[in-house]
Amino acid sequence: MGLEGEDETRSVEVKEVVAMAEENSSTRKSSWRRSVVWTALLAVLMAVVLSSLLPRAGVEPGLLGHSPSSCGCQSGQAFEGVVEDCCCDYSTVDALNKEVLHLVLQELVKTPFFRYYKVKLWCDCPFWPDDGMCQLRDCSVCECPESEFPAAFRSSEDASCQEGRPEGVVDRTLDATAFHGWVDKDNPWTIDDETESGDLTYVNLLLNPEKYTGYKGESARRIWEAIYSQNCFENGEKDSCTERRVFYRLISGLHTSISTHIAADYLMDESTNLWGRNTSLMHDRVLRHPERVQNLYFTYLFVLRALLKAEKYLSEAEYSTGNDAEDHLTHKLMVALVGSERLRTACPIPFDEAKMWRGPDADDLKQQLQKHFRNITALMDCVGCEKCRLWGKLQISGLGTALKILFSVDGENGLDLQRNEVIALVNLLSRLSESLEVVHEMADLVRVQNRISTVMGGASLPDESKSGSRWFLQGDDQTPRSLQSLFHNIGF
Numbered sequence: 001m002g003l004e005g006e007d008e009t010r011s012v013e014v015k016e017v018v019a020m021a022e023e024n025s026s027t028r029k030s031s032w033r034r035s036v037v038w039t040a041l042l043a044v045l046m047a048v049v050l051s052s053l054l055p056r057a058g059v060e061p062g063l064l065g066h067s068p069s070s071c072g073c074q075s076g077q078a079f080e081g082v083v084e085d086c087c088c089d090y091s092t093v094d095a096l097n098k099e100v101l102h103l104v105l106q107e108l109v110k111t112p113f114f115r116y117y118k119v120k121l122w123c124d125c126p127f128w129p130d131d132g133m134c135q136l137r138d139c140s141v142c143e144c145p146e147s148e149f150p151a152a153f154r155s156s157e158d159a160s161c162q163e164g165r166p167e168g169v170v171d172r173t174l175d176a177t178a179f180h181g182w183v184d185k186d187n188p189w190t191i192d193d194e195t196e197s198g199d200l201t202y203v204n205l206l207l208n209p210e211k212y213t214g215y216k217g218e219s220a221r222r223i224w225e226a227i228y229s230q231n232c233f234e235n236g237e238k239d240s241c242t243e244r245r246v247f248y249r250l251i252s253g254l255h256t257s258i259s260t261h262i263a264a265d266y267l268m269d270e271s272t273n274l275w276g277r278n279t280s281l282m283h284d285r286v287l288r289h290p291e292r293v294q295n296l297y298f299t300y301l302f303v304l305r306a307l308l309k310a311e312k313y314l315s316e317a318e319y320s321t322g323n324d325a326e327d328h329l330t331h332k333l334m335v336a337l338v339g340s341e342r343l344r345t346a347c348p349i350p351f352d353e354a355k356m357w358r359g360p361d362a363d364d365l366k367q368q369l370q371k372h373f374r375n376i377t378a379l380m381d382c383v384g385c386e387k388c389r390l391w392g393k394l395q396i397s398g399l400g401t402a403l404k405i406l407f408s409v410d411g412e413n414g415l416d417l418q419r420n421e422v423i424a425l426v427n428l429l430s431r432l433s434e435s436l437e438v439v440h441e442m443a444d445l446v447r448v449q450n451r452i453s454t455v456m457g458g459a460s461l462p463d464e465s466k467s468g469s470r471w472f473l474q475g476d477d478q479t480p481r482s483l484q485s486l487f488h489n490i491g492f
């Protein structure tokens with residue numbers, strides 16, 4: 001295969017990633033951290049300096065279980081041992097994610113096959129009229145022009161990326177001709193956009209990153225409430241039934257991931273369009289609730305198990321977009337991901353689905369939960385912010401695909417997946433993988449900030465709702481004000 005220019009460079013880069021995954025290298029290539037990398041280095045330096053200056057007892061409560069909590073949320077060992085309901089321990093998951101999976105997933109979701117998602121963005125909410133609470137232009141999705149997405153994804157009749165409302169007739173020949181083995185078969189866990197007429201459009205996910213959109217208040221809260229109520233028990237309530245508990249944890253883990261991405265990419269100052277890490281929000285919504293972080297690990301392992309169970313199918317599928325070089329790399333990355341020896345050895349069965357549906361009412365319960373999950377799929381049409389709806393739909397579809405692989409297929413031979421299901425599954429796992437990384441990074445930042453606060457006279461973390469936080473870490477070329485003043489205060 002002849003590769004030139006950019007293709008060749010990318011090919012070399014991706015091969016390195018594949019090689020790194022295979023060799024279990026711990027070398028990291030984390031491009032999204034570039035903007036704060038020097039600041040992080042400074043933060044680490046400050047942590048070292050401050051930890052020598054500060055008595056341990058005066059330091060803000062432990063994050064991720066490293067030290068005792070004074071907020072009463074966590075008493076110490078929340079992230080040690082085996083992830084509850086799973087078969088791998090926290091430290092193994094961290095190492096695998098950091099050294100293998102995050103690296104490969106980051107590259108995989110950039111490929112043409114995985115970056116274009118077909119979705120119906122404007123739909124009528126079957127439960128309430130859309131009350132459109134989104135406040136920012138970042139709420140809206142940048143749809144891709146017809147010329148941009150791969151030719152293999154198009155057909156002459158498909159008008160979904162044209163201006164205005166598309167025709168609404170789904171072109172089913174697209175998947176069948178472009179992807180051997182990708183078939184249209186209903187998923188009992190989801191309501192499939194593609195089986196209904198409507199406004200289908202292709203969206204380039206790389207142009208629409210999941211981040212803060214300003215969507216909040218009554219509309220957002222009502223959706224989350226409705227989603228949790230589908231499980232027939234309240235948030236956080238322990239349930240003796242494994243199946244219900246698993247469902248609650250899947251949703252809660254996804255919720256944690258969404259909150260993490262909001263905190264990781266937050267509009268700190270609207271007047272200057274300044275974006276950055278919102279550590280206060282991260283602390284309030286995620287870090288001070290250990291069970292939410294535990295549920296994130298759980299959801300990650302559940303989805304990973306589904307991917308591994310579909311190994312044969314995914315390694316043999318054609319990732320065809322008309323760009324041979326990219327498609328070849330996509331295939332190599334997928335094989336590196338699902339066939340990783342390191343993963344097989346360290347965490348062979350991330351979640352054991354054989355433990356589910358064993359009770360006398362198993363069939364009834366399964367049908368009940370399928371109905372609830374389909375309702376959750378439908379609820380995504382009520383999300384009053386386009387970009388949130390895009391990622392909500394994709395990730396719920398990814399969960400639905402994982403449920404189908406684990407619970408609705410008899411052996412791998414019976415497995416049939418649609419192209420969009422595979423795209424959703426892989427992008428969901430990539431989001432969760434990124435969230436695990438962010439959770440650790442921001443827990444470290446919060447810990448450093450708390451130490452700095454103590455040095456600066458006990459100032460606490462600012463309210464998450466206040467923009468322009470003094471803890472905000474600015475871009476590559478500016479020294480953060482907070483660190484400047486800290487240097488000054490401690491005579492550095």
Ligand SMILES: Cc1cc2nc3c(=O)[nH]c(=O)nc-3n(C[C@H](O)[C@H](O)[C@H](O)COP(=O)(O)OP(=O)(O)OC[C@H]3O[C@@H](n4cnc5c(N)ncnc54)[C@H](O)[C@@H]3O)c2cc1C
Nearest residue numbers: 211212213214215216220223224235252255256292388392
């Ligand atoms: C599908 C969907 C996608 C969204 N995507 C985005 C987005 O991309 N960008 C954006 O800015 N906003 C997004 N939002 C909105 C966002 O999730 C919040 O609803 C919003 O930021 C307001 O947050 P909140 O503090 O009121 O708490 P919420 O996050 O709305 O939580 C509501 C309640 O749920 C409970 N809860 C919170 N987290 C968990 C958890 N992990 N497990 C169990 N219970 C929990 C708490 O009791 C909390 O009070 C999305 C909302 C939905 C429904």
